[in-house]
Amino acid sequence: MTEVESGLVVFIVLLLSTGFGVLVRPLLPEEHKAHETVQLIQLVIGMLVTFAALVLGLMTASAKSSFDTVANDFRAYAADLIQLDVKLRDYGPDTSDARALLRAYTAEAIATTWPHEPPPPGDYYQKNVPHNPEQLESPRLGHLLDQAESGIRQLNPPDAFHQSLVGDILAQFTVVSKARWKLIEEAHSSISDPFFKTLTFWLSVIFLSFGLIAPRNALALVTITLGALSIASAIYGIVDLDTPFTGPIVIPSQPMRDALAHLGG
Known part of the structure; x- marks a missing residue:
């Protein structure tokens, strides 16, 4: 499910649970409404609320940590692309084709990973490529990198210096490939x-209990509705952070755009 669907499903389930509790309450025998029973329900609700709050807090911290990790990995990946281009530039004009493929790869990666942002300028890469934002892997982008690496393997270094550079370039291609697959996963x-x-289910049990013991007045119903909305928005935020390339909260594209600017030099 998407971020909006996840939050909406939780919100509807919580309201339905509360409504079910409100409907069932008048049908309960009087002994089920005794003070001791209400106290027991309140005790169980308190335990469940504490447990749910702990789980939601841990999920928020985990999702935020995962989001920050991906953002840092993307910055490192952009730096790896710049280092690769520097090594290609040091080799000389023979790597111009590989550098062009690397620029095309970076530009197309920006255009497909952040389709709602303005695409990079230029006509050196294929635009409007169909891409699923929930699936970061793109066979076409991988093929561009493979083409660039294959071109380097076909070089004939004229001396020991250029031969050493070829080894460094191929090693950097390996670094870039590993970083790319890490980001995909x-x-x-x-x-x-x-x-x-x-x-x-835990949250629905809590709100079902709210419906059983809450007074039947407008203020109580509004309070419960706002509580359900708050929980649903928390779930929405957690799911959004946990999917770093979809939804309103996404990994910024600026590191890759900075890398493309360096690659164009």
């Missing part, structure tokens, strides 16, 4: 569906 959500469903 980090783009996937780490929140499992069974855990999300279990958390939603």
Whole structure:
């Protein structure tokens, strides 16, 4: 599910749970409404609320940490691309084709990973390439890097200096390839569906209890609705942070744009 769908599902489930509790309450026998029973329900609710708050806090911290890790990895990846281009430039004119492919790769990666942002200027890369933002891997982009690396392997170094540079360039291609696949794997959500469903069940039990013991007046219903909205917005934020390339909160593209500016030099 998307970020909006996750938050909306939780909000609806919590309201339905509360409504069910409100409807069931008049049907309960009087002994179920005794003071001791209400106290027991309040005690269980307090325990569940504490537990849910702890889980939501840990999920928020984990999602934020994961988001920051991906952002840092993207900055490091942009630096790896710049270092690769510097080594290609040091070799000389024979690597101009590889540098052009590297620029095309970087520009197209920006255009496809951040499709809602202005694409990089220039006509040296293929624009409007279909791409699923939830799937960072693109066979076409991988092929561009493979072409650039293949071109380097076909070079005939004229001396020991250029031969050493070829070795450094190929090693840097390996670094870039590993960093790329690391980012591809980090783009996937780490929140499992069974855990999300279990958390939603815990929250629905809490709001069902609210419906059973809450007074039947407008202020109580508005308060419960605002509570459900707050929980749903927290879930929305957690899922959004856990999917760093979709939703309103995304990894900034500036490091890759800075790398493209260096590659164009």
